Amino acid sequence: MLRNVLCLVLGLIVGIQLTELWDYMTLISDEYESTAIAADTAASTALDGPSLADRLYHETRVLCLVLTMPTQHKTKAAKVKSTWGARCNKLIFMSSQDDDALGAVNLNVTERRENLYAKVRAGLAYAYQHYMEDYDWFLKADDDTYVVMENLRLFLYPYDPEAAVFFGHRFRTSYPHGYMSGGAGYVLSRDALRRLNLFALNNTKFCPLNTQAEDRQIGHCLLNVGVVAGDSRDELGRERFLPLSPRHLMPNIQYGTWLEKYYFFKPNTNDCCSDSLISFHYTKMHDYDMYEFFLYHLQVADLPKTLSSLPPRLSDEQMKEKLKIWDEQISDNE
Template sequence: MFRNVLCLALGLIVGVQLTELWDYMTLTGEEYESTAIAADTAASLTRPSLADWLFHETRVLCLVLTMPAHHKTKAAKVRSTWGSRCNKLIFMSSEDDDALGAVNLNVSESRDNLYSKVRAGFAYAYEHYVEDYDWFLKADDDTYVIMENLRMFLYPFDPEAAVFFGHRFRTSYPHGYMSGGAGYVLSRDALRRLNLFALNNTKFCPLNTYSEDRQIGYCLLNVGVTAGDSRDEHGRERFLPLHPRHLMPSIQNGTWLTTYSYFTPNMSDCCSETAISFHYTKMHDYDRYEFFLYHLRALGLPEKPTVLPTKLTYEQMEQKLDFWNQQETDQTVPLS
């Protein structure tokens, strides 16, 4: 009896498999293509995207400079758009707002106090999160950041290297500083050095009312943090301190951007295809960027494969830092 039941079960299994095999072999071209597409779609639904993978591999804490008057406007737009792609989003403010993620840094709202406010923000990030994230981005509430491009750019670099990146401006001290409006990003070690050796030392990091980006750059320089080069392989900038409408189709000579940029701008081709940030974002721009970057598709165009850059070894990272620290002065615009 048991043998008969077993034979019957085996017969049914073999029959089902043969039927499926016959159906597969007799598929028309269109049916086969449709089946293959369905299989690929099912696989893609279970396979994490490169952006998802980088989200966990290159962890970025975002510190966004704002004020209570902007909590429900600009800051809310940041939170609902690019800020939602940060690993951690904190708004540097003078009032707590749990729903937004704003922290009261106990600094009075004033343009003269922006430097003090950013210092307090970096101190807060260090105290609570220095070991939890790899990179620490400072941006304004009218900055728009393409987080996927930021992570892809940062991926090769060791966050334990003393380096920071952004749109580099010239000033009276060597190596310049990074534009606050375009946003700049500190490695974990840069944040550590800033807090352990700079913020508590008025010689390395003076207290004053100068612009926050220039002063933070000065503090970092004094504790051995290298100003990195974030341009692409064609010398085009990735961090942009202006809105695209002021940059495209080309940069106009004689503007304040060409005057202050550390590297001679590419006048005919303003921006990298892997741009990371834009400044002076208006309220309607946030949703506009979201649509064009994350929803609009130009159908029928050949797709470029996305390949991760190679991680730098310790020796390669040291060579990069040495090169950036010794960049030829003729690569820069003369300081007027």
């Protein structure tokens, strides 16, 4: 009898201990699964969340108008489309021949150098007629221009596209406010494109028809309808839009070139270019792939490649103050 009682007590004790052990193991397992799920969710959120480039793509919408011709459709224009042009919100090639595969539009302007101004006028009118309300900014570039679209959007982000302004590399000329280099690329706000089409292109007083340089004449038309030439230099006074290849603008190289007589702002001869470069001109066929590699594939260890946040947007008053300052700028070389 005593032996049976001892066996019963011992069995109860072992059963209780095993039950506690099981509960403990279950608790540990649940906590581990909860932690793992939380970690997976956090990782998924970090990986699936939009990058700054993605946010900029949707919040600062840029239509790109690239000047080309039929003989360049399969060469330079194709390179633009497969490289930086792929990062435009919309890419249109201004040409004299339709090419659906490329995205080229026949603007019905004969291919001659003296007709470039008429061709760009037609391209900007086409963009206004078909895409005015769909995009915030309208970039004109050549098929030998390379544009870092992420830097362009980051630069434009603080500014209101309903402000009458355009940006680029500013050249000086006979009128005091200058104009933007066509080769470096220039970008019009939505309101600038609206004013150009509503008040300038149909008025030969504001926007005369002639065979002069495209960029100078478009600049003249814009300024005549109250569009302000904005200052696109960085906080150190370095240019973001380059009318030449960067290799031609390194210190002690830029002087003695044709650019010297066109500079609106005196250049910094010791540091030609901004760290937030937007564009450069005279891109060779092999340059497109080289720029793509160094900008989008080469990794430098321990150096961050993106910003952690976007800059604040300018208020209406801040925007008005900027426009006032820019409108009062006169060339340093006058």
